[in-house]
Amino acid sequence: MENTNKFSPEFGEKELDLLSRLSNALSVSGDEQEVREIVYAELEEFKDSMHTDAMGNVLVSRQGSGPNRVRVMIAGHMDEVGMMLTEEDGDGLFKFTIVGGVDPRQLVGKPVIVGRNHVPAVIGAKAIHLTTREERTQALKANQLRVDLGLGGSKLVEIGDRLTFDTKLAVLGPSLRGKALDDRLGVFNLIQLLKHAPENIDLLAAFTVQEELGLRGAKTSAYYFNPEVGIAMDSTPANDMPDFDGEDNPRYNTKLDGGPAIYLLDGATIGDHRLIKWLSETGDSEGIPYQYRQAGPGGTDAGSIHKTRAGVPSVSVSVPQRYLHSAAGLVRIDDVINTLKLMHAALSRLDRSILNSQER
Amino acid sequence: MAENFDLLKTLEMLVETPGPSGSERIIRNKIEDEIRDYVDDMYTDALGNLIARKGIKAEGGKRLMISAHTDEIGLMVTHIDENGFARFTAIGGVSPLTCLGNRVLFMNGTQGVIGIERLDANEQPSLPKLFIDTGATSKEDSKVTVGDVAGFERPFLNLGKRLVAKSMDDRAAVAVAIGAIKKMQAGPNEVYFVFSVQEEVGLRGSMTAAYGVDPEVGIAVDVTRTGDTPRSAKMEVALGNGPAIKVRDSSFLADPRVINWMVEEAKAQGMPYQMEVLEAGGTDGASIQKTRAGVPAGCLSIPCRYIHSPSEMIDRDDLEQCVDLLAGLVSKKIEL
DSSP: OOOOSOOOOOOOHHHHHHHHHHHHSOOBTTOOHHHHHHHHHHTGGGGGGEEEOTTSOEEEEEOOOSSSOEEEEEEEEOOBOEEEEEEEOSTTEEEEEEESSOOGGGOTTEEEEETTTTEEEEEEOOOGGGOOTTGGGSOOOGGGOEEEOOTTGGGGOOTTOEEEEOOOOEEETTEEEESOHHHHHHHHHHHHHHHTOOTTEEEEEEEESOOTTTSHHHHHHHHHHOOSEEEEEEEEEOOOSOOTTSSOOOOOSSOTTSOOEEESBOSSOBOOHHHHHHHHHHHHHHTOOOEEEOSOSOOOTHHHHTTSTTOOOEEEEEEEEBTTTSSOEEEEHHHHHHHHHHHHHHHHTOOTHHHHSTTO | OOTTOOHHHHHHHHHTSOOBTTOOHHHHHHHHHHHGGGOSEEEEOTTOOEEEEESOOOTTOOEEEEEEEOOBOEEEEEEEOTTSOEEEEEESSOOHHHHTTOEEEETTSOEEEEEEOOOOTTOOOOGGGEEEEOSOSSTTTOSOOTTOEEEEOOOOEEOSSEEEETTHHHHHHHHHHHHHHHHOOOOSOEEEEEEESOOTTTSHHHHHHHHHHOOSEEEEEEEEOOSOSTTOOOOSOOTTSOOEEEEEOSSOBOOHHHHHHHHHHHHHTTOOOEEEEOSSOOOHHHHHHTSTTOOOEEEEEEEOBSTTSSOEEEEHHHHHHHHHHHHHHHHSOOOO
């Protein structure tokens, strides 16, 4: 099949600026307005074929022009894990609850931003000077911690406001360090795909909400689009360090520099064999590196998409990332670019015939 | 019963075919060959469910969905080390205890045995400690790679009244559905026999199949555990006491009208039956029930010992009675 529109993605100042804005935005599950606004601003050219649905998903239909176009839904989720204020506990001091999968052990001492105005605050704990030896062996739980906005802080926020880590995207040589790269990388790459969409498909882009709470936004998005193929673009842990005992580490999930991670099986989806083969053959023939994410727990929006209506063949592709769901994850710029390259090349050669094969 | 139909021979063929969740193509093709001459129409949907129709809805008839899942629990390779040992993860509810010393068969035909790292005193086996040894002497020599899928390997065992195999869950139910297809009488109902996929990983295939079929009544056919072995957890179901009619499990409450319909049919046929109240476990009935605007659904269960072990045991009479019960249910006019 001919690759009609070659596309060589780059990561220059413009791309860094967009990804920085996406990564630095506060968009904890259930309040994705800030990322939604960035998506709308970036996709001005699609405004006539874009809408926000009842749950808050941004849905964009980009029609191709070729014959027999396959209807492909691609999801990138706009939400991130974080926290929510639950109860005032003195002026500027708040109890909070965790939203999504956040390890409470990493909360102590973190600068955070609260609410749509990004009010600065800190999650504090007793200083080491005052702790006992035994206290230092116990991890503090979220209900033992408070968010401290300082005196007068109570006037600046409301109960129910979301908060996240105060981390700004940074370039570290060939790497990027930032928060919420799960899944702003998916949002970023989906915006690029829309702008350079191959003509042989109808690209049904879903910027989804509430993925981190159970793949919720993707469920209604997929019902709306009723696609023939579903793909989730996400980010997945890279646990690619040697084991501390010096033994071979067989449970790395993915590795940095290995290229996009194609999912075989996770806790929510068994990847469609035909789509896995389509992606890997694209990588092989176009010389784009890729890796298989190790089968195991976890889930992406594909978990909702494939069970929609009478079923949708689905697969996931993720950018490998160290320290996922923490204040700062780390990814390789090349992995981000190669993910976009693989997706674009694969979509450019997508033909309905792959779905008819007996390989399902 | 159709001529030349040998239930045990069909069952033996089904249980010895590998087909973990997501890798149901081979078992699906075998089922297609079994039923092709007995159904009016069949197709495979987007997720791989085989959907076979028999009959067309007539005056007073209903559109029925019968679901028996084709998949079984299994393993997927996650890593091959330098010496050719394959690390793996579970597909569905695989117990590390039943893995020890077991043999596996990969979808590409490769065989292997499961070994374990040295455990500390009192340490329980866990999946990360286990590995598959395919006889490879190095990574390069390995005939399997990351993503390859294996099922457990164990031949069918006929103990006379009791039958044993690795995947009675749910190939015994597949055999029951095939038997019902061959035995059912022409009636007013439009019956869709769904041979579903990915049940063991979350009732997934039946969810999309039910959406596509849009049935008026649904029945899952599956195995259920028993309470008739030494010091087992208490449960009122025993091998040999007849088909089990599900009242509840942890995934759904069977529709009382469907329960009653099944009980009345068993009585009409003069066969024994037992009521099943299962404390933990789920079946395709749960996903059928919640489809679209809701579907009255129940479940016909085949009593089974040692579920999710490589030696699942059922009773031959229970099996044959389940065929008769299901064939009777779908053949007649249904009043719920």
